[in-house]
Amino acid sequence: MSLASTYHSHKPNVPIIMEDVFGDDHAFSLLHWASKEGHVAIAELLLSRGARVNATNMGDDTSLHLAAAHGHREIVVKLLSRKADVHATNEHGMTPLHYACFWGYVQICEDLIRSGALVGVCNKKGQTPLDVCQPHVRKTITVKIAESHSGELWRGKWQGNDIVARILAVPEVTPRISRDFQTEFPALRIFAHANVCPVLACCNQPPNLIVISQFMPFGSLYNVLHEQTAVVIDQAQATKFALDIARGMSFLHSLDPMILRLYLNSKHVVVDEDLTARISMADTKFSFQETGRLYSPAWMSPEGDFCYRCANYF
Incomplete structure (x- = not known):
């Protein structure tokens, strides 16, 4: 030995x-x-x-x-x-x-x-x-996907999954904003419906506030309708998109309390690999964001009945 x-x-x-x-x-x-x-x-x-x-x-x-x-x-x-x-x-x-x-x-x-x-x-x-x-x-x-008034979108990996990290555009992250962010984001983690794309997690590290959601290969419904040619949108697929959105919105409107500051817009609906439309909870505005301003109004669904909201996309 x-x-x-x-x-x-x-x-x-x-x-x-x-x-x-x-x-x-x-x-x-x-x-x-x-x-x-x-x-x-x-x-x-x-x-x-x-x-x-x-x-x-x-x-x-x-x-x-x-x-x-x-x-x-x-x-x-x-x-x-x-x-x-x-x-x-x-x-x-x-x-x-x-x-x-x-x-x-x-x-x-x-x-x-x-x-x-x-x-x-x-x-x-x-x-x-x-x-x-x-x-x-x-x-x-990481791959930078896009940049808009609300912040930057980056593609990356988290716990082995393809994700999108949304870095919110906030001029100054005060202690109150950080606290509001921490309080509000759990309501967006909705996993109970197939037509709702939940927020997976958030990173509250001032000066950065980051919202993490699942990566969708086809991007938003706006991308599919206006920027991609690989996906054929026939009448059957258009109807499926409309029904998917209606189901997702119906579920969200059944929640108590309701989700505030979610504006239905073709840019706020994501499309997964099997061409199912899902309402993106990551596009919900927080209380400290520009709640009084609406962007891309041409693609915004008017308030009213669900069928009219969904028909407005097409």
């Missing part, structure tokens, strides 16, 4: 745990050093012996910060499998995704995003991971 195996067989946990708690002069635990230097076997041993995966050093870095910053993907994956906190921020407000983006580690960025890391979290300088991103990484993890 080797000296190392004898040591570990007789003293399996005490040295590792003591070092994990107290660390060195900079509060680096053994797992911090293994993650920083890329020692996969040592990291695996430490994790198996109970090392704290989310322990921080004096700069509030976790082991995941160090593994992501130094490009050690295998260790990143092992840490994530042990429930490492992808949202942890250090003394600079930097998340592991900030570092992976900054140093250009595409696969690590994808691993972190699949595990729930948000691309809209700001550091103490107000920079998101996308702001510090290497150009080739930005092209891989």
Whole structure:
């Protein structure tokens, strides 16, 4: 039996745990050093012996910060499998995704995003991971879809799913606006109807307020009707769109309390892969947005009966 195996067989946990708690002069635990230097076997041993995966050093870095910053993907994956906190921020407000983006580690960025890391979290300088991103990484993890009066739309990945991140255009995110945003968005997470496209999540990180929804390959109904030629809209499909919209609106009008500030518009209806129309809850205005102004009035459905609203699209 080797000296190392004898040591570990007789003293399996005490040295590792003591070092994990107290660390060195900079509060680096053994797992911090293994993650920083890329020692996969040592990291695996430490994790198996109970090392704290989310322990921080004096700069509030976790082991995941160090593994992501130094490009050690295998260790990143092992840490994530042990429930490492992808949202942890250090003394600079930097998340592991900030570092992976900054140093250009595409696969690590994808691993972190699949595990729930948000691309809209700001550091103490107000920079998101996308702001510090290497150009080739930005092209891989996000695609800017559009920009309008309400904000920017970016395509990306979240927890392994294709999503659209809507960065709201708000001149100044005050504490009150941040609080209102946090209070109002849960009402938009409506998963109970096939003709309603819910808000999946939101990121409340001033100065950025981000609304996340499912990515739809055909975009909005406006895109299908006016900007795409691949989809043939015959009478049967037009009728199906109208019925889909009517069902979705009927469901929304049955809710108590009702959803406020949702303006029915062909740009606020999305079309999924099987050409089903769904009311987009992500297009609902928040109380702090320009509630007194209407954009694209030519495509706005007039108030009145549901059938007339839907017929107005065509």
